[in-house]
Amino acid sequence: MADIINLLPDNIANQIAAGEVIQRPSSAVKELLENAIDAGATEIQLIIKDAGKELVQVIDNGGGMSETDARMCFERHATSKIQSIEDLFQIRTMGFRGEALASIAAVAQVEMKTRKTGTELGTYIEIDNSAVKIQEPCQTAEGTSIAMKNLFFNVPARRNFLKSNAAEMRHIVDEFIRIALAYPQLQFVLTSNNQQLFHFEKGSLKQRIIAILGPHYNARLVTVKETTDYMDVYGFVGKPETAKKTRGDQFFFVNNRFIKSPYLHHAVMNAFKDLIPVDSFPLYVLFIDLDPAHVDINVHPTKQEIKFDDEKVMYAFVQSAVKHALAQFNVTPTLDFDLDPGIQQLDAVNKPFTEAQQNLSTHTSLYKTFSQANQAHMIDKSTNSSNLRHWKDLYEGGNSDRYTQEQPHLEHPDTVSKPAPAYDSQPQSTASVIDERWQDTAVDQKVPVQVHQQYILSQIKSGFILIDQQAAHERILYERYQRALQESPMPTQQSLFPQTLHLQPVDAAVISEMLPDLQLLGYDLEPFGNHTFIVRGTPADLQHNNEQASIEGLLEQFKHFSNELKINKREQLVRSMARNNAIAAGKVLAPREMQNIIDELFACSMPNVSPGGKFTFISFKLTDLARMFERGQ
Template identity: 75%
Template sequence: MADIIHLLPDNIANQIAAGEVIQRPASAVKELLENAVDAGADDIRLIVNDAGKALVQVIDNGRGMSETDARMAFERHATSKIQKIEDLFHIRTMGFRGEALASIAAVAQVELKTKRKEDNAGVLLEIENSAVVKHEPVAFEGGTSLSMKNLFFNVPARRNFLKSNASELRHIIDEFIRVAMAFPEIFFSLTSNGQQVFHLEKGSLKQRIVQILGNNYSSKLVAVQEKTDYMNITGFVGKPETAKKTRGDQYFFVNSRFIKSAYLNHAVMNAFSELISKDSYPMYALFIDLDPGHVDINVHPTKQEIKFEDEKIIYAFVQAAVKHALAQFSITPTLDF
């Protein structure tokens, strides 16, 4: 009887991996924006058409790639971010798994233009179904432009599962805000179907929060800043009167990476417990900075769920930092005798 176990062809393996990494246009937006940040860009522009189903394009002025690197970037598990297993515990970059571009190229038509400052000409690559269909020199200013067209063109079942354009665009805006909030020193813009949605000039974190969430916050932010040997926490919380009935404006970042944590959210809610009603949610944008060795971000491909070495310390610290900030602004209740 013939042997029946065999290695999957690359394009099929990539499509399977893509199912985990690229679930909707917003997943690709997150990966491409993070690559641009990692490339050292200080000007990043996101262009989407048809809520990302027809086009997601990210243009940056980062360091660009050599011709060889541009080809390698689309191989699975190809990354510039880590080289040995120990690097996993000292990650300071946004990306490190080396899966995103291979996954995108497996489920969309990709066009990459890139050029390093020291090169005379840039490189143009066109990739479909994980195969390079065009590879030639191109005139390009410097940095990288990556376009992802016709997402899931070769996986119709996945395309049918995408939601309405309004819903998919909302997800894209969410991912855009999460990256833009973390890097106020970088210019970001978002254009959808030719209309500019965001134009975020470089500035301070406070300016970036107001640019994104609205001018009504400009005089209603309380600074949070606590530093210890183990970790630092900085950022802003909204004054109690800005609390809303929905969870919207709540952002946690660990080493500049947006994370979701019901546990840490509970710590902030506790700090506000005597100031707002039970069914209200305070605004916050809090940045925790600690040794990457104390945190594991390699839990899930999206890297939004992470594990802390000591959750209880972090919880206590977040709660105390927010309480302290509110007290300094004489917002916490005082006892009158």
Template identity: 60%
Template structure:
């Protein structure tokens, strides 16, 4: 029998490797940007077309490559970083495996132009499906330009799995931001479809954070700086008031490499404990520098997951550094004023306050009123005080009239108190009787034969709101406890789902449209959601780079809250971003339902409670929210009687 095991051809092996390294255009962006950084570039430009599906090009002014190196760079495991096994444990560069260019060349059409400063001409290489199509000398600027065109052109199945352009662009922006934050001393730019998205001048880390995440963070960052023999920690955390409901603006870098670590994230969260709500996430951009031998970065194809030799020490240092930073710097809101030069010219500042002027000031009525009667703690004495006999209550005496008066007062007081109690008790008993009668005669909550769910509420049913959160409603078999927020979520979810399927929600056009300025990543996200939001009553139009105009909103969004409503939708939508089982539209509908639902501690009128409950039981599935939480709990008579052992 013939042998059946054989080596894979190189082109197939390369495509399998590409599946690990290049999963989407953003993967190629990450690898190419890191290569440019390793080349010593001070200026790096990223050019995108069609969200990276048509073109991903990185141009740098680094040291470039010789003709031989340019050809060798596309071979598998060809690297300039590793010479022996010890080098693998002392890695300080970004790329080192030598798989990136080989993987890109296996699934795209690649054009490389590179030139060293000492060479007269550069080298141009064109590769397609791991095969060199052309190699020739070319005039080129110092550095390297590499263009990846038509990603997955030879693997149609992989191309079909790519998301929409807006979704893929969001991933590209994320990768770009991570590399740009790692190296604030390098100029970065990102151009997509001919429009510049980022133009990041070289500067300090704080300047880069503000450039990337937004100007509003400028005065809301706290410096973290701790140096130890084992590791150094530096960077910034946001003040507690910058915490968001999503964990978007959180970045950890180990030896300048972006990493994901739930363990270290927990260290930062514990440092913020009791400063922010339990469901909020603080902003942080933190760098950890330590000996490369203490960390293994070669545990995942994307190198975003790493292992520390001693995780507990790193955890303790991170937690202590953040706690120290928050304690050392003022984290309370502050106002900064610029000193007006005109103030310096006033007489009160320029002229001396002599003794004559001091005496004149003291004798003025304004001074006396302010220093005596005007004081907050000053009490004007009076002879008509009602407290002059207060000691009689604590000292035994022979004055029988006083004792009698006190006893009479106490009796009257106790009688009044008892009378009040009796009145309250009588009212409470009559309330119970009403509930009992309503429970006996109400047909509004008749049970379904199949679901055993109430359908409607009697218009005369007596509803109560409990602690501003629950609605108590009587039924023929007991009573119901309805959670007003969760019930409203179910109602809105079904309304929005119907709108998304064709029954558009009417929009109310704004008399004065509102302009909304977003960060680049949020702008890409909103661009992706615009069509769906239009169906749901939000009229939003692009207005330049990272800006939008809100022309209209649903009628239930009050004027002046349009901007906050859109920002809340984006934050809540990002909360679902890691949950792959939901479609984009489903995430948006759930986000809107949560955002617009009545929140706890909102007082409702009887008509509002009745309307909410009626709408709930008109829903196709009234008993649970879209997320699976119960909207109400039913307490039946039999169960209640068991509780009281009746």
């Protein structure tokens, strides 16, 4: 019987390895940038063309490689980082497995120029589909320049699975920013299609965060720094007002390596408990330094998921460090009366409470009754009725002579008591506490009624319907925006004073991609360079005038839909706008506004569900009510 097990050829083995290591252009960006850092570079340049599909090139001024090393680095499992099994548990470098360059060479055409520090000539190597085509001496600067061209040219099926250029570029920017945050002491430059997107000079961590997130974060960062023998935690967290509805500004680094850890994220969320809304996410850039022996970084191909030998200690320490930082910098809700001049005009603020008035108030029987422990609900029956009648004087600074003259029967004309109605001694009837608005509207049965500022109750011939005001308005806006994209653009309300909108790099890329559709939906935006846009107008039907809040809310919703749903970009945009601009629960509506929602909802092509699939209304029939109240039985 013939043997059937054979060793795979190197080029096939490399392609299989590349399936784990190089999933998209951003994967190659990550590996090449990490190699440049490990080479001791202080200046690193990343050049991208066609979102990495045509070219990914990294140029560094690191130590470079000799002729032999330049050839060996493209072999499988070739690394300078590990010599023995013990080294595997003391890794402090970024790359170490020796798979990156071999995997890149298996799925792309690679050109590399490198020159070792102190040598006169460098080495030029050209590799195509894992095969070395050219290797020769060359003139080049000290350091390494490696270019990956035509990614997946020999694996068409994988190339077809790549996303749009804008989507792939967002992944590249994500990887670039993570590494730039981890090494603020290095210079990083990113150029895409001959246009410079980022230029980060060497500096401190705070300077790098501000350079990435924007200057408005300068006064919104809180320093975190805790040191122990076991581990160190340092970095920055954003003040509660920087929290957003979607993730994106959360960065954890362990030994300068970016990681994703839901467990540690939960620790930070607990530290922010009661400071931010439940559905919001705080900004944080946190670094954890500990002995590599206590962490396993090789449990996932991307090395972004790691394992700690004692996760409970890590959780408690991170939570404590963030809590301590927030407390130390007094990041708690406060009342600043200096901000509102109207408050300064109140009597309680600008009129002193004299010692005579204090003695007068504290000696009354009414004060004594309420100041005794566990007696707040008790009122002495023997208390003089006139004292009770003048209880407001305790707070309004009434005439003190009224009490000092001890004239219990002297009454102010405005406070003369009137005969009490006969029913005062009886419990208040249920009918008397019905909401006055209900009483007003119940006369005309066609007028809709708002229930708890969330639902609209409207009578129909067979009974009544209960409408979710937010879901209904979302459906109305969704179909309105769909028509704007397909038939007639929406009108724009031009701003008297155009605003400048500063965005994060990833958000700026999203807006740039959506600009044509945004214009059809009523937004007038103009790119202004350096991730900035000029907002000249917004949709005319927006109920608020804060252009920046409108666009930031739209971005948050768009990122939410991008994470949750597999739908095209235009559909995501329309749903995001509808969700962001819909009337929220808790908003008080006038009868006319409620009626407009009802009329517009039932003019929709699909009035019964919101764009997300939630019911917009529920109907109740008279027969159902009769059965519930056991009528006719």
